[in-house]
Amino acid sequence: MVDAVIFDLDGVLVDSEPVWERVRRRYVDARGGRWQADTQHRLMGMSTGEWSRYLHDELGVPEPPERIAADVIGEMADEYARQLPLIDTAAEVVRRLARRWPLGLASSSPRRLIEVALEATALTDVFRATLSTEEVARGKPAPDAYLAVAERMGVPAGRCVAVEDSTNGVRAAAAAGMRVVAVPRRSYPLTPDAEQLAAVILTDITELTEETVPPARSPRIVEISRGRMVVDGIGEGKDFKLYPGGGRPWDWTETGTRHDPGIQPADVTELLGNGATRVVLAEGFDGQLRVDPATVRFLEERGVEVHVARTDRAVELYNSLAVREAVGALIHSTC
Known part of the structure; x- marks a missing residue:
């Protein structure tokens, strides 16, 4: 979400x-x-x-x-x-998205030029929060500006989508934990690493619609060891349910799940309800947590791609998918 x-x-x-x-x-x-x-x-x-x-x-x-x-x-x-070099239809795109979501602005321009541009486009009141990188410690590609705008808006960074054109801008938004829509200019193409960080790459701002805005990014697993995980924006725990835009500790007793027959359909429905279109299921470090075949069928029947792996590999796969995919996961950090 x-x-x-x-x-x-x-x-x-x-x-x-x-x-x-x-x-x-x-x-x-x-x-x-x-x-x-x-x-x-x-x-x-x-x-x-x-x-x-x-x-x-x-x-x-x-x-x-x-x-x-x-x-x-x-x-x-x-x-x-x-002459203010406005991009054709950009203001219309902004107003259209503002009818669906609150909007922020994170710019490397000085405040003086931001105000000139917004006044010329009559967009000053459309943005709930605006910020110049003059107002934070570090400019892009550091995440400071995007994190500060999200904080001012009262929204977790992981539940925001950023719209960027430059390599350093894409790097900054991705480092803040946001999904990124890239609209690179032909004269300044993205570097290969920035292309990999973008969830969506558009050729023109007119292609940015409600339908092309990707779901929020699934939170990154920062640390994993036997019996302990740290999830960005959520905290520390042992087992977690993770999905686009958030997650929570995973308590097996909610559904009566045991090591055998393992993860049940009831365990994964919350992932789908939060927009996951790919799912990673961790079997534990030693592979003792099974996955009920009925769960795999349940997901596949709904067009969801399933990945089952031991915890170390599952975490690696999940983190790599979270950059660009609407991925959910059940991660078990022991056995």
Whole structure:
């Protein structure tokens, strides 16, 4: 279940990346700096403090970072005043999704430019929370901005879906535990690792609809050892039921489950009820917990792909599937 959708701004709602590149490159060149072929890709997602230091430290701009930031942001504001490069239909997409979910905004742009863009599109009141990476400790690809927006909205990060265009943005949202819809620009394609982190990749923002928003991400298993598990956003325990957007401790006595005949259909119905379309069932570290054949039939008859494995392999498989799939799991951490 998805509780909120959080948008990036640059490259998703406003086609600003070419403008940023033009302005910063012109600024670096005019001051004797050294713009590199990969500079724009490196800068995408950085906070104002981070990219201004990068221009000073790595590209050789002699002005101090504070002056660099003020100069570049001033030039960007002038560019926006002449013509704001809105992406066609992006505002319509935002308003349509706002009828279904509360929306947030996590942008690497400074607050000044965020406000200009939202006022120009009449979207200021559509977003429940907006944030610039200036307002958190680290810019993208760190997860700080996405975690902060989710907190301001009062929604667990794992129950949010992020909409991003850049490699660093996708990395940031995925690190926050969110499912990611990527809408990369042709001029700035995703790196292979970012493609693997995205649950959905669209070619155009018009393809973003209620139907293409994926279910919330299943929580990651952070630690596993005999008799102990730690699940991101849920906590510590021995056995867990996990599914898109959440999970809880798994108490076998609820359904009278025993090692033999093992996991029953009644144990997995909650996973399906929370949107799981693939299910991982852990047999324990020693393989002593069986899976009733009736459970496998129950799932397969409903079109659900089933994976049965010992706990160490089941955890590895579950975590890898959770990045892109609506996966549920029953994880047993002993025997």
